[in-house]
Amino acid sequence: MALMTGQQYKDSIRDMDINVYLMGKKIENQVDHPITGPAMEAVALAYDLAHDPEHQDRLTTTSHISGEKINFFTHLYRDVDVFVKRLDLMRDMARRHGMCHGARCVSGNIANGLESITFEMDKKLGTEYSKRFRTYWDRVQREDLSVGGYITDPKGDRSKRPADQENPDAYVRIVDEKKDGIVVRGAKVLISGASIAHEALIMPTRGMREDEKAHAVSFAVPTDTPGLTLVHQLPSPDFRRLAPDAAGSDFGNERYGVYNACQIFFDDVFVPWDRVFMCGEVEYTNTLVGRVSPTFRCVTSSCKCGHRDLLLGGSAVIADYNGVGKAGHIRDKLSEMSFESELSYGCLLGAAQKGYTTESGNFFPNALYANVGKYQASKALWFCARMGVDISGGLVMSMHSQKDMDDPVIGPLIEKYFKANPEVSTEKRMKMMRMMEYLTGIGNILVAESSQGGAPTANQQMVVNAAMRSQLEEYKKRVLELADIQD
Ligand SMILES: Cc1cc2nc3c(=O)[nH]c(=O)nc-3n(C[C@H](O)[C@H](O)[C@H](O)COP(=O)(O)OP(=O)(O)OC[C@H]3O[C@@H](n4cnc5c(N)ncnc54)[C@H](O)[C@@H]3O)c2cc1C
Numbered sequence: 001m002a003l004m005t006g007q008q009y010k011d012s013i014r015d016m017d018i019n020v021y022l023m024g025k026k027i028e029n030q031v032d033h034p035i036t037g038p039a040m041e042a043v044a045l046a047y048d049l050a051h052d053p054e055h056q057d058r059l060t061t062t063s064h065i066s067g068e069k070i071n072f073f074t075h076l077y078r079d080v081d082v083f084v085k086r087l088d089l090m091r092d093m094a095r096r097h098g099m100c101h102g103a104r105c106v107s108g109n110i111a112n113g114l115e116s117i118t119f120e121m122d123k124k125l126g127t128e129y130s131k132r133f134r135t136y137w138d139r140v141q142r143e144d145l146s147v148g149g150y151i152t153d154p155k156g157d158r159s160k161r162p163a164d165q166e167n168p169d170a171y172v173r174i175v176d177e178k179k180d181g182i183v184v185r186g187a188k189v190l191i192s193g194a195s196i197a198h199e200a201l202i203m204p205t206r207g208m209r210e211d212e213k214a215h216a217v218s219f220a221v222p223t224d225t226p227g228l229t230l231v232h233q234l235p236s237p238d239f240r241r242l243a244p245d246a247a248g249s250d251f252g253n254e255r256y257g258v259y260n261a262c263q264i265f266f267d268d269v270f271v272p273w274d275r276v277f278m279c280g281e282v283e284y285t286n287t288l289v290g291r292v293s294p295t296f297r298c299v300t301s302s303c304k305c306g307h308r309d310l311l312l313g314g315s316a317v318i319a320d321y322n323g324v325g326k327a328g329h330i331r332d333k334l335s336e337m338s339f340e341s342e343l344s345y346g347c348l349l350g351a352a353q354k355g356y357t358t359e360s361g362n363f364f365p366n367a368l369y370a371n372v373g374k375y376q377a378s379k380a381l382w383f384c385a386r387m388g389v390d391i392s393g394g395l396v397m398s399m400h401s402q403k404d405m406d407d408p409v410i411g412p413l414i415e416k417y418f419k420a421n422p423e424v425s426t427e428k429r430m431k432m433m434r435m436m437e438y439l440t441g442i443g444n445i446l447v448a449e450s451s452q453g454g455a456p457t458a459n460q461q462m463v464v465n466a467a468m469r470s471q472l473e474e475y476k477k478r479v480l481e482l483a484d485i486q487d
Helices: 006-014 036-049 080-097 106-125 129-142 210-215 236-242 283-324 328-353 369-394 402-406 408-416 427-438 447-450 457-482
Strands: 020-022 060-062 067-072 147-151 174-179 181-192 197-202 215-223 228-232 262-270 276-279
Touching: 006 036, 006 427, 036 080, 060 236, 067 129, 080 328, 106 147, 106 197, 106 276, 106 283, 129 276, 147 181, 174 210, 181 197, 181 276, 210 283, 215 262, 228 457, 236 328, 283 328, 283 369, 283 427, 283 447, 283 457, 328 369, 369 427, 369 447, 369 457, 402 408, 408 427
Parallel strands: 020 228, 147 197
Antiparallel strands: 060 067, 174 181, 181 262, 197 215, 215 276, 228 262
8 A cells, every 4th residue: 555646646647548638639648738737736736745744644544444544535434524624625725726626526425425325235236336346446545546526427408318318328328238347338528637537437417217227327447448538628718828938927826727627438438347336226326416416515615615715815915915905895805705705614514514424334414504505605706706806906807928027128117017015026916916817717717617516506506495395384383383373
């Protein structure tokens, strides 16, 4: 058992032949690529911190499967304390890299759900999924692998169920069952960290009906499996990374980049049985989705808290650099940002506190508070981004380039006319302005991502509405009693 360092993680991805494309060309070397390289640095950071005596307690733990020391990102949730530790860790990591940890984030939540559901399937159906899954995850922990979490299908016509789609592959499905495994076809889309992870862990995106057995499938494959094609996203902030002259303060988050998400196509991919964790058991899909969704919504919302922490800090710094740090309305805005942000985090902690443990020993948060926390996480991030723009000033969306600043004629003009607080150099102010461009979502996608990653608001409203409706008659009865009104 060896915990990888950041360098070992990067080398191990470099050694794989991952079939990933960007702008119609295969990326031959993701480590040194201007878009995938920085995204890998964010993942590498957690590998390195696991070796740092100051951070080891938070970044490592003991596996409940092997009893060995593992990276915390491969740990599954055994109780409320482990889950809260994961939330705190996500928040802290986001504060350190301001990026996404997708290559190791979603999969832990899927794995936690799969460990519980395979246990229950085996108990009732006499299958051997649990042993397979635990053997697989034990290897993930032992080899300290990064695993992308693949849930979202292309879904075709949203008004139709998987079995009713014109395109039968709109949801990943089993197209053949052989003696030694299954063959799958379809796609998973918008998967964070997919191309910079060693493995892909797949589960259904929704509950399936009896006639949708082919879609009730869960499995894992190495990311360089034959038949897998990945296409890297290209949001507009990434174009700047491809501009040959861009440098230095042209990037808000120079070291860690913008994001890494891919569309992944499965062209009749063979999966051996020891990597298949569900194969047609439709009756378990709803429960699996019902456990994984709230868990992941908590985890993806906790990193948004870290992003908002950076927005708060950045807003305070840029206000100082602009010379207005002590203004009353700035302080009020910072305080309102903090209020909205902590409201979300408090809900996530509440979801953990009111969570439950299944017979398999897996811990899951309470769905109501998880969904309220997720809804508020996105609302708070958009709000904080708005405040960040408001506090920064118009330059946050109208910056000049590093090349202009370096130019012997234009540079001194910028130096002269963009100086604000006399105690702060123009260079520092420009750098922070670019960072604010990044944090407010003009130069990044995290603010917008908060509206879709982990599901859009309608999904959260559905859960909250269902919970409210289940209680409403009782609440009406109570208020009528209190008012002494008889039917
Ligand atoms: C940057 C990024 C990273 C992501 N990372 C991951 C990841 O790592 N793993 C993963 O599995 N997924 C990931 N996702 C996918 C994310 O979970 C989905 O984007 C989200 O679930 C919404 O799905 P969609 O994008 O297909 O939008 P849609 O489902 O098309 O939703 C668009 C709108 O239509 C509404 N809508 C959809 N269906 C219906 C319906 N039947 N009736 C009424 N209204 C409907 C929705 O409420 C929403 O308002 C990521 C997404 C982004 C943007």
